[in-house]
Amino acid sequence: MKAIITVVGQDQVGIVATVANELKTLNINIVDISQTLMDHNFTMMLSGEWDDQVLSFDAAKTALEALGAQSGLTIRIQRQALFDAIQKL
Secondary structure, eight states: EEEEEEEEOOOTTTTHHHHHHHHHHHHHHHEEEEEEEEEETTEEEEEEEEOTTTTHHHHHHHHHHHHHHHOOOEEEEEEEHHHHHHHOO
16 A cells, blocks of 8 residues: 655654654555645655555554644545545646
8 A cells, every 4th residue: 555644733843753653663664755844834745655454544544643633733644546646637
């Protein structure tokens, strides 16, 4: 499975590490990553991939949304195929 994950929120120490550690726990490999900070607002977009026979998309989504709620961040995940299709419109 390939997916695009976005993280948005007020800047705080350790956002990248927190998200990366959760992805490691879920066995999601970070293929590409970009992050920026604008006036104390943090935004990160990354491409991740994993074996969907081991971890379902819904389970990954649930875990990442829970991490976002716990960390005061908005974390969204979208299947890569859907993301690509939307970008072509």
